Amino acid sequence: MKFKLPLLILSLGLFIFSCGGNGNSQEPSQAVSHNTESAPKKVNHAHGQASVKDDVSDANILNIAMGSKDHTTLVAAVQAAGIEHVIVNAGPLTVFAPTNAAFAKLPAGTVEELVKPENKAKLAGILTSHAAPGTFNMKQLRKEARKGRKVYTAAGDYLTVEVKGDDIYVEGAKVLGEVKATNGVVVVVDALIFPKKK
Numbered sequence: 001m002k003f004k005l006p007l008l009i010l011s012l013g014l015f016i017f018s019c020g021g022n023g024n025s026q027e028p029s030q031a032v033s034h035n036t037e038s039a040p041k042k043v044n045h046a047h048g049q050a051s052v053k054d055d056v057s058d059a060n061i062l063n064i065a066m067g068s069k070d071h072t073t074l075v076a077a078v079q080a081a082g083i084e085h086v087i088v089n090a091g092p093l094t095v096f097a098p099t100n101a102a103f104a105k106l107p108a109g110t111v112e113e114l115v116k117p118e119n120k121a122k123l124a125g126i127l128t129s130h131a132a133p134g135t136f137n138m139k140q141l142r143k144e145a146r147k148g149r150k151v152y153t154a155a156g157d158y159l160t161v162e163v164k165g166d167d168i169y170v171e172g173a174k175v176l177g178e179v180k181a182t183n184g185v186v187v188v189v190d191a192l193i194f195p196k197k198k
Contacts, residue, residue, distance in 0.1 A: 061087045061095050061181045070188075073103040073111060080115040081124040086131060086154065091183030094136040094151075096159075096170055102191045128155040130193050137178050137185050141168050157195035171195055 062084055065071045074097055078084055087095055103111055114123045131154040136144065141161050144151060150158035151170065159171040168175040173189035 058182045060183045061091075061093060061186055064179050064181050064186050065095075065097060070099045070101075071097055073100045074098055077103075077111070077115060077123060077127060081120055081127050083124050083127060086128065087183075089183065091181075092133070092135040093154075093184035094132045094134060094187060095184070096130045096132075096173065096187050096189045096193055098130070098173070098189055098192045099176070102173070102189065105191060125155060126192070126194070129153050129157050129159075129195050131155075132159070135185050136187065137180075138168060138175060138187070141170065141175065141187070153195065155195075159193065159195055 059067065062078070065075050065078070065087075078087065087093065113119060114126070132151050133154065136151055141151075142163055145161040145163045145168065150160055152158055162169045170187070170189060171193045173191040173193050176188040176190055178188065179186040
């Protein structure tokens with residue numbers, strides 16, 4: 001009788017340990033196998049959440065930009081600047097997203113020069129001027145303009161918002177539309193934003 005209780009405890013402990021051990025060893029291998037099949041051949045893990053491919057969840061700001069045929073230049077610039085992680089964070093975040101046509105308005109060769117590795121910091125600075133903490137959809141932008149308030153950006157700049165007739169302008173760039181994202185909102189604009197330095 002004296003030996004039954006310790007033996008029972010020992011058996012129970014071994015059972016729990018073996019179950020826990022199996023769970024820990026199998027789940028990661030299954031996850032890796034699943035992700036390997038669905039992931040693209042080249043994945044840059046240095047970008048953290050930005051490198052995660054997920055066809056099930058709703059789209060974040062980066063997903064929306066990457067899925068837009070009108071924002072291929074913006075996506076290329078974001079990747080060249082290495083700031084993908086900025087626009088996939090939990091937010092809320094507003095990204096003023098210039099179209100390909102907006103980039104085409106720049107002097108010839110400007111984009112090609114900016115995406116060079118030696119200009120990475122400069123490009124990152126320009127692009128972060130297009131991101132603002134908080135959700136500034138078109139309704140909110142009208143409210144900011146009406147109250148005479150400026151939008152503070154991730155680069156530490158302030159953007160002037162104006163309403164002219166039915167149109168909204170952010171630092172001179174016309175707002176063309178908006179797309180809601182899981183971590184904020186993409187506000188499509190027709191020009192790049194260059195905040196005035198104080």
